Amino acid sequence: MLRTLAQAAAAVVLISSAYILFGFVYRYYQRSLKFLRGPSRPSLLFGNDYEMIHQEEVGILETNWFNEYGTAFRSSSCYGEDTLMIADPLAIQYVFHTSGYRFPKGRDSQQVTKMMFGRGIVWAEGEVHNRQRKALNPAFSASQLRQFLDLFQRSTSRLAKKWKEEELADARDSGKVINVTHWLPKITLDVIGESAFGYDFGALDGRANELGDIFKHMFADSRLYPQKGLMLWRAFRRSIPAPIGDFLCRFPTKEEKRFKEFSNASKKIAKSVFDTASQETNGEEDLKGRKDVLSVLLRSNMTADPKKTLDEDEVLSQMATIILAGHETTASTTSWILYELGKSIKDQSRIYEEIREMRDRIGASGEPTASDYDSMPFFNAVIKESLRLHPIVPALIRQAASDDVIPLEFPVISESKEELSQIPVSKGQRVLVSISVYNRLTQVWGKDANEWNPERFLHELKRDTTLGVYANLMTFSAGVRACIGWRFALMELQAILFGLIENFEFSPGPEGLDDIQRVPAGLMIPMKKDHWMDGIQMPLRVRVRD
Numbered sequence: 001m002l003r004t005l006a007q008a009a010a011a012v013v014l015i016s017s018a019y020i021l022f023g024f025v026y027r028y029y030q031r032s033l034k035f036l037r038g039p040s041r042p043s044l045l046f047g048n049d050y051e052m053i054h055q056e057e058v059g060i061l062e063t064n065w066f067n068e069y070g071t072a073f074r075s076s077s078c079y080g081e082d083t084l085m086i087a088d089p090l091a092i093q094y095v096f097h098t099s100g101y102r103f104p105k106g107r108d109s110q111q112v113t114k115m116m117f118g119r120g121i122v123w124a125e126g127e128v129h130n131r132q133r134k135a136l137n138p139a140f141s142a143s144q145l146r147q148f149l150d151l152f153q154r155s156t157s158r159l160a161k162k163w164k165e166e167e168l169a170d171a172r173d174s175g176k177v178i179n180v181t182h183w184l185p186k187i188t189l190d191v192i193g194e195s196a197f198g199y200d201f202g203a204l205d206g207r208a209n210e211l212g213d214i215f216k217h218m219f220a221d222s223r224l225y226p227q228k229g230l231m232l233w234r235a236f237r238r239s240i241p242a243p244i245g246d247f248l249c250r251f252p253t254k255e256e257k258r259f260k261e262f263s264n265a266s267k268k269i270a271k272s273v274f275d276t277a278s279q280e281t282n283g284e285e286d287l288k289g290r291k292d293v294l295s296v297l298l299r300s301n302m303t304a305d306p307k308k309t310l311d312e313d314e315v316l317s318q319m320a321t322i323i324l325a326g327h328e329t330t331a332s333t334t335s336w337i338l339y340e341l342g343k344s345i346k347d348q349s350r351i352y353e354e355i356r357e358m359r360d361r362i363g364a365s366g367e368p369t370a371s372d373y374d375s376m377p378f379f380n381a382v383i384k385e386s387l388r389l390h391p392i393v394p395a396l397i398r399q400a401a402s403d404d405v406i407p408l409e410f411p412v413i414s415e416s417k418e419e420l421s422q423i424p425v426s427k428g429q430r431v432l433v434s435i436s437v438y439n440r441l442t443q444v445w446g447k448d449a450n451e452w453n454p455e456r457f458l459h460e461l462k463r464d465t466t467l468g469v470y471a472n473l474m475t476f477s478a479g480v481r482a483c484i485g486w487r488f489a490l491m492e493l494q495a496i497l498f499g500l501i502e503n504f505e506f507s508p509g510p511e512g513l514d515d516i517q518r519v520p521a522g523l524m525i526p527m528k529k530d531h532w533m534d535g536i537q538m539p540l541r542v543r544v545r546d
């Protein structure tokens with residue numbers, strides 16, 4: 001028996017090695033992007049992947065390459081595979097808007113998202129994605145979201161009260177350094193729980209919850225600076241036939257077990273919420289006119305219409321997805337807004353002036369409406385500029401579903417010194433879309449694209465190519481699978497920012513903010529240089545306004 005097992009194991013190792021070697025040689029000679037320029041590969045096995053994934057801050061290396069080779073170039077990935085890197089507006093528009101589902105997500109992204117969320121909207125492709133998105137869309141309409149404004153405002157007031165009573169009780173005048181990333185995910189988690197599912201996580205009140213513990217350091221523990229073996233394993237898994245690669249995902253690595261833990265814990269909560277709601281609902285009639293996330297999911301689960309139905313596993317997967325996508329993202333973005341305002345006291349005062357004017361208009365006990373927020377020009381310019389400079393999803397990977405030709409707005413020079421205004425790609429070609437580089441392209445945003453300058457959003461910028469769902473940014477992605485929650489996020493950002501700046505002044509602590517880094521851990525997370533073990537960090541001096 002043991003001998004048979006050993007023989008089987010040896011056969012698996014032998015076949016895998018032969019497969020890798022064959023793939024390696026085949027890919028090297030069949031490289032489809034040979035005609036494009038790009039950085040030399042420092043390692044035959046890892047290509048440029050290792051240096052890219054292990055860089056200290058998001059996007060530094062890519063930015064240098066984009067500066068050298070233009071807005072589209074070739075880089076090398078593990079096992080000799082070529083990746084097309086793009087930040088060109090027309091190319092991005094083509095891949096995300098024009099092509100619909102012709103550039104699905106990379107296999108590795110899909111494998112990881114399935115581990116985290118199951119068969120939900122982030123994982124699904126094509127027809128399945130279309131059906132799931134149609135089911136969820138009504139819960140994210142502008143009119144539906146306006147109903148949550150009061151919740152966003154109440155939650156911000158609770159946070160402000162906590163800071164005043166707990167953190168700043170003895171330091172009202174001098175202020176105190178607070179790690180804002182400790183608090184912000186608590187408020188956004190409570191908000192997403194209540195708004196989407198009528199569920200109280202009690203995070204702000206410090207109630208112990210399994211999810212809070214899992215979230216803590218989840219991305220840093222599982223995605224930050226993977227070991228070489230893990231990188232090779234992931235690249236191998238994505239390059240073998242899908243059924244085998246997907247089967248291998250049943251044996252997650254140590255790092256991926258964190259994702260599984262999240263998936264199990266969030267689906268456990270989702271199941272209890274969903275079961276209770278199902279028992280309390282008497283058929284579809286009961287849900288008429290209700291468009292909150294839980295109601296639309298219940299309705300999709302009950303309907304017999306095959307174009308709209310979601311099975312129970314799909315429903316629980318959407319709930320797990322929305323819990324994570326709906327809170328960590330907004331919390332991180334808020335911390336980057338406060339970081340920028342902490343560095344620019346002048347801009348903070350300018351926002352505060354706008355807030356005071358609004359307060360004078362609505363009265364001491366009033367709360368701004370959605371259009372009140374939208375009517376504050378500099379306030380919104382600050383949000384846009386933060387989203388531009390700090391896209392928390394810094395890159396997206398896509399794969400051509402068929403042979404295709406990607407057009408370019410800014411032609412690039414090929415290896416043979418020809419000017420190229422389009423790039424032919426073969427089926428299966430990996431395409432990395434650098435959001436962080438596009439958002440800072442000088443051709444699009446002007447010479448000061450790398451600088452903090454909210455003013456740029458106060459003037460109408462003329463563009464040849466429009467992109468994305470908001471402010472011509474790629475931060476919420478674009479096209480058929482752009483962020484479904486972007487309006488929700490925006491309104492929540494507005495309410496939190498208004499409430500916090502009205503009550504507090506933010507500035508750098510004694511150690512300054514120069515050590516805060518934009519660490520590449522799947523999501524772009526703020527950490528302190530040489531203190532990564534402390535997890536996500538954004539320490540700011542917070543002082544109660546007089």
Ligand code: HEM
Nearest residue numbers: 121122325326329330333393475476477481483484485489
């Ligand atoms: C500042 C906050 C946010 C940012 C920057 C952001 C960014 C993004 C990006 C870049 C994607 C595309 C991911 C991909 O294609 O792999 C995405 C997708 C998604 N986001 Fe957001 N997001 C934010 C807030 C939210 C919120 C508040 C929710 C829910 C309440 C949400 C729910 C989703 C969902 C469900 C998807 C998948 C959409 C699909 O594939 O059709 N996001 N988001």
